[in-house]
Amino acid sequence: MSDKKIIRIGLVGYGFMGRTHSNAYNRLENFFPELKYRPVLKAVCARNKERLQAFADQWGYESIETDWRKLIARDDIDAIDICTPNNMHAEIAIAAAKAGKMVLCEKPLARTVAEAQPMVDAVEKAGVKNTVWYNYRRVPAVTLAKQLIDAGKLGKIFHYRANFLQDWTISPELPQGGEGTWRLDNEAAGSGVTGDLLAHCIDTAMWLNGGIKDVSAVTETFIKERMHTGTGEVQKVDIDDACIFHCHFDNGSLGVFESTRYARGHKAAKTFEINGEHASIKWDLHDLNRLEYFDHRDESITRGWRSIHVTDGDQPYMDKWWVPGLSVGYEHTFVHQAADFFKSLEDDSVCSPTFKEAQETQKVCEAVLESAKERRWKDTDVNWQK
Amino acid sequence: MSDKKIIRIGLVGYGFMGRTHSNAYNRLENFFPELKYRPVLKAVCARNKERLQAFADQWGYESIETDWRKLIARDDIDAIDICTPNNMHAEIAIAAAKAGKMVLCEKPLARTVAEAQPMVDAVEKAGVKNTVWYNYRRVPAVTLAKQLIDAGKLGKIFHYRANFLQDWTISPELPQGGEGTWRLDNEAAGSGVTGDLLAHCIDTAMWLNGGIKDVSAVTETFIKERMHTGTGEVQKVDIDDACIFHCHFDNGSLGVFESTRYARGHKAAKTFEINGEHASIKWDLHDLNRLEYFDHRDESITRGWRSIHVTDGDQPYMDKWWVPGLSVGYEHTFVHQAADFFKSLEDDSVCSPTFKEAQETQKVCEAVLESAKERRWKDTDVNWQK
């Protein structure tokens, strides 16, 4: 333990994502003891001092800061982890990179491609380690899907379809802006479901199936006006409540994506399905330990979708946890990404997705929003190395 | 069409099973045109003349009889199909066999082993074709299970478990006796769930996994008294509302069976699962086109239960129906048994289960009921040729 190298974390923001990241750091020593680097929770930063101290106590942060600039200025911080609303990502990340800190940023990287550009430039110029928390890549079943695809099990890909369906904003009484609902406020969030939910789907999709070339999208805002918690007034809702698009991937396959917060019965239905020449794969976040797999090469009379319970030691990350049949949950995805980040320090490799890769996802999001607005196909200009 | 040999059917009873059998005969020409024998619905027999005539018209019977003895005496009848309550099976079957008629009998064969004995003797002495309508063997998915087991896919068998759960008798207002509820009247039915539901499970089990050697059972009658539609009086309920037993099979595997009409949420949950050294199989009547199959020989990282949609042309009976993906239903099981019966006439083979085989099932049922009564293990004396 004593000979591990220490990375001193400074966390900005203590909301939902602040909790998932803090938990990830706290689990590493127990479940990834072989790592040569380990995090120390040095400081957490937010504006409300009282609640911040409670958060620090709960999660074990040694100190607090109420000004993120001060946090970045501290010598005893090695890495800045950004868990603020989206509109603050850029400023903080750029300052952190300039100060030579590693930067871990919640997704989406930024509200726009343009906003992301100086972020990418800053980390590349500073040569600092960086990663964006597209955590769903590290669900063991999703990582297994990646392995199967890369091993060529599916053959040529024909179709990719993905959803992220929720139902928590159906009530017109829900306000926009403020702590629980800044995701409904376009100024803070940059977009609605496109940046919040589809960004996840797009990151997973490009990781599994390569670059998205062009898109044709439609968006909808079902509730046109909501009370704004900032102004206290009923204001126009500017975010997209729902978004659907189809697309071409670089590999010639067709994609279709849908996201909404108006799908009754779906709490967090992040799903994907990919159909190849030889085999197909399906996954649903609600049952995240399961991967559905169909292999046409199975003997015809016993061919069927296999429901794989991804909890065995030879499946991704699962040698770290329990024994076959015993599930992991949502939070483990962050632990896995944190572990991979620290592992990347050992051999000076990259912890994907980097800012650069996350900007490519941003390009798709932006093309989607523009396509919907202009009612026409848009090229994405994505440059994805598969 | 004209050169087919005709088998003239005389049906006794026009209840639920009268409908399923009549439908089976009527479908043969359309779906099994290659058969060299074909049924003609010559006569149907029951006591209520008016309703009988309506049934005959609906299903295409040429004539009616109100006395089954007269039906059997007719020269223009080749086969007697028995769809009466269980207490009438023996008398009719024996008379039919003596008259040289083929006999097709609804399950269970009889109320007791002793009652079944002269039935078996009669058909064997007369040398007439006979079969008992344990229709669930002919669900395509169940027949496929049989093929997989016989091909050795499962290896040595360790476990067999089967249920038949229903929930239609929970109300104490339901009477016993009479048309819809004779199954609750011990005099007419011979037993409760054991003869009605478990008999199906036992027939399927021995067909798939061989003879059952000994049993240890418990039964329960949850509603102790019900109005009897015959006497109009509240009488003791003598049937078993629920029955559970475990057992040893001849092949050394353990079995466990449960049946009840008090399992809320289950309309007709006839299920089985069989665990072998190499592979396992599961099935549920509610989703009868699906067979669940797990093969341990699959590559470990993609191993999982396969949900096989048994609707392809290379799967049992399915070349007769539609195209892959298009389901068949409950009634098709009777069509398949009827087709197999007529096919057995072509080459003078046996249409399993015969009376003799059905009596073996009866032995298990009887041992189960006795075991429950005496609270001890009972040998079944089953002699099953697998």
Next chain:
Amino acid sequence: MSDKKIIRIGLVGYGFMGRTHSNAYNRLENFFPELKYRPVLKAVCARNKERLQAFADQWGYESIETDWRKLIARDDIDAIDICTPNNMHAEIAIAAAKAGKMVLCEKPLARTVAEAQPMVDAVEKAGVKNTVWYNYRRVPAVTLAKQLIDAGKLGKIFHYRANFLQDWTISPELPQGGEGTWRLDNEAAGSGVTGDLLAHCIDTAMWLNGGIKDVSAVTETFIKERMHTGTGEVQKVDIDDACIFHCHFDNGSLGVFESTRYARGHKAAKTFEINGEHASIKWDLHDLNRLEYFDHRDESITRGWRSIHVTDGDQPYMDKWWVPGLSVGYEHTFVHQAADFFKSLEDDSVCSPTFKEAQETQKVCEAVLESAKERRWKDTDVNWQK
């Protein structure tokens, strides 16, 4: 039976659909005995005389014709049922209507809206009963969905999504044209998955959720050339192998549809899901007896998707068949439509979808194909009376 009015059927085409329709007619007397009209299978028409006679024998047609014009000219035919490839629908239907025959036509009505127009005109001018076999409306679970929606259970609708996924044309060895594969020949079929599969989804969707206003589509042809069984030569494939579109419904909801024959693991995955303010519904043809239903008004701690096994007597059509828990299959949908058609004769009502309604579905198909070709949104000009 004797006082029923007889409708003498003349069937054109004896392929897969010829079988499903013939079976539907043959089942009516057994399962819908209360109908006042009944079909008589008078004649079946096709070119190959030998196979035609075998078909007639198998299904009980009294006579055969090798020229459909002669069939239509016969005085002893009341209704023409069209089961030919799509390119022959129009000519036959128009001639039949002119001859004063009722017309039942397989879907899609025609290859194009323009081709459909004189068909609609013909039946309307002649005032003859007409219907198009969009059979999936009559799956009991789908009809139940319609009832729930019409009863207002879902409230305002936000989303509609539908798929029809298959995997039978992935092999490049498969030819185009000819008996089993005319659906790959654009000349015969008019389009690929759009007319064959999406037409079903669109009919169901508009029936459940009202008119589709505009569409934005993409299509793909994965295998560019196939041997043509007619010419014996390798020719360009003109059909759409896959098609995806999103759309606006008249009621303000968003729709997304996808169809392909390149989705490994899906034999006939016709699915739909509809999300309303209060409740949601899902259905899949593979498990056609089940309807998934989520009602937000359920108590929160026990709220979840309900898997309804639609086999009870109080659910659509199910009083005609067996008892709760016992499934029906694919073919029953045609029996139901035939029954509804004959019922419509009793009170001179309409058996939906009529030619007129089916032409509206055609409009969506055409807008979809044009949108894909032109890479832009297209209005459908659908006029749907919900």
Next chain:
Amino acid sequence: MSDKKIIRIGLVGYGFMGRTHSNAYNRLENFFPELKYRPVLKAVCARNKERLQAFADQWGYESIETDWRKLIARDDIDAIDICTPNNMHAEIAIAAAKAGKMVLCEKPLARTVAEAQPMVDAVEKAGVKNTVWYNYRRVPAVTLAKQLIDAGKLGKIFHYRANFLQDWTISPELPQGGEGTWRLDNEAAGSGVTGDLLAHCIDTAMWLNGGIKDVSAVTETFIKERMHTGTGEVQKVDIDDACIFHCHFDNGSLGVFESTRYARGHKAAKTFEINGEHASIKWDLHDLNRLEYFDHRDESITRGWRSIHVTDGDQPYMDKWWVPGLSVGYEHTFVHQAADFFKSLEDDSVCSPTFKEAQETQKVCEAVLESAKERRWKDTDVNWQK
């Protein structure tokens, strides 16, 4: 944080259960910050010093001991947590109680009822807090089941069925005894699946449905001999590989239980189903976030099994974790039990199951094993306060 009362933990054993318990203690501060007591990992005890130190480092134990007697003798230990093989539970627990320590013991409490008796006596005499880690009660979905039952949602109970199926000992090459396989060694484990797996099922069952009155069981040992890692010789296998029993509960319902390690395809299929007059409940550890619930009081046409994704804030324990739709896993059950244990210190209540309650579970296990051996029904003498 500073004003919390500290409970200094001494853990005995560092195997699989040592990890789950250590993790539980480590999570409390992050997820249950409101607790007034908190654990400090003072010492861990086992024989292999090198590996022990590594474990201590990994999990944060301050010190190590290689003799559990010394651990118990230490003044700076408040609670002893026992994670050894079953044959050491009694001696350690009794000594700990005598020393006035709180005792937390892995299940099963002991190998026999007789062995458990002085354990119960010891904790009761010493008046020390005690609990047994029957962790599955604290799966949120299982706790929800308990709430629903206690609220009377199910009405009178008719049936209880439970399984715990695994498939990890099918290979005859697997040895008995030793670190990974002491569960196959009767001396160390006390029994096979009965104590290891069925004990869990029985604890859950009595918690949910009350006392078990009498049992009738069968056991089987499929592999008769295995190499013993201790002696290095092939020895007779004395454990039960499989066990099935049926029983009566005090409330008049029937139960059936099955456990095996020879059920291919099941990694950890701990399941239960309970059927009541009004409603039924089902659960499976493989999909532990889901509870299946059927309520007969739902409107008949939309009645079906509800698949409840138990991840909402108003469902048990779930306000501590993430947001609706985001799963928890296996390890959370231990965190919940630890939290409940510390909560019980605040108000001096009981953290169920206590040693006393766990002994009742032991009684059922023992009656089961005796029933199997003697081939007859056995009374359990359970005294369960529901």
